[in-house]
Amino acid sequence: MKLILFGPPGAGKGTQAKLLIEKLKLPHISTGDILRSEVKNNTGLGKQAKGFMDAGKLVPDALVTEMVRKRMQEPDLKNGFILDGYPRTEAQAKALDDILKGGIDKAIYLSTSERVVVQRLTGRRVCPKCGTNYHLTNMPPKKDMLCDKCQVGLFQRPDDNEATVKNRLSVYLKECSAVLDFYKKQGKLEDVSGDLDSGEVFKIISEKILAL
Numbered sequence: 001m002k003l004i005l006f007g008p009p010g011a012g013k014g015t016q017a018k019l020l021i022e023k024l025k026l027p028h029i030s031t032g033d034i035l036r037s038e039v040k041n042n043t044g045l046g047k048q049a050k051g052f053m054d055a056g057k058l059v060p061d062a063l064v065t066e067m068v069r070k071r072m073q074e075p076d077l078k079n080g081f082i083l084d085g086y087p088r089t090e091a092q093a094k095a096l097d098d099i100l101k102g103g104i105d106k107a108i109y110l111s112t113s114e115r116v117v118v119q120r121l122t123g124r125r126v127c128p129k130c131g132t133n134y135h136l137t138n139m140p141p142k143k144d145m146l147c148d149k150c151q152v153g154l155f156q157r158p159d160d161n162e163a164t165v166k167n168r169l170s171v172y173l174k175e176c177s178a179v180l181d182f183y184k185k186q187g188k189l190e191d192v193s194g195d196l197d198s199g200e201v202f203k204i205i206s207e208k209i210l211a212l
């Protein structure tokens with residue numbers, strides 16, 4: 001099954017992806033995670049992407065699409081995947097159809113309000129070692145701002161401050177209407193409220209949308 005999860009930053013894409021991976025046993029591809037790792041490793045792509053990411057802007061289509069094209073050739077994706085964070089623009093959606101030939105199966109959109117996005121992202125803290133997300137109030141670590149698994153100090157992503165979050169959301173909403181229309185026309189779009197708690201969202205996706 002080739003699934004896309006999309007929605008504004010903070011919609012809960014990462015959480016739903018994790019739940020779906022466990023259930024469907026499919027690889028998870030997050031373009032945000034791949035880009036952050038490229039930046040961390042100071043690769044050529046990372047160097048080109050960093051400025052855009054720190055400013056909360058989209059990395060240019062050509063760079064991200066090339067990265068996705070390479071990832072799609074790897075053998076672990078032969079039974080499908082859960083793609084998170086891509087496509088973000090109509091050009092990316094078209095490029096993905098081109099890369100996959102037969103296109104995707106379903107695009108699940110987590111529509112989420114600004115109030116909820118700001119609350120979730122400004123309170124998010126991440127483990128630098130394993131990448132697990134926490135939240136200051138919604139999902140705090142067990143002790144002292146340390147990752148429950150790695151016991152390493154959590155950090156705040158540089159793009160999770162309120163001004164950058166609002167900018168990321170407005171960039172996202174401006175761009176995403178074309179992606180929504182693209183999959184709506186193909187009859188593949190499924191709209192779920194990302195304001196609901198993660199358990200309810202997962203129930204709707206797995207039972208109503210995927211009939212698992």
Ligand code: AMP
Nearest residue numbers: 009031032053057058059064085086088
């Ligand atoms: P995310 O973790 O999905 O919120 O992505 C973090 C940042 O990576 C975004 O704010 C963008 O700068 C960049 N990024 C991730 N995916 C894409 C994409 N499909 N197109 C352009 N930029 C992206």
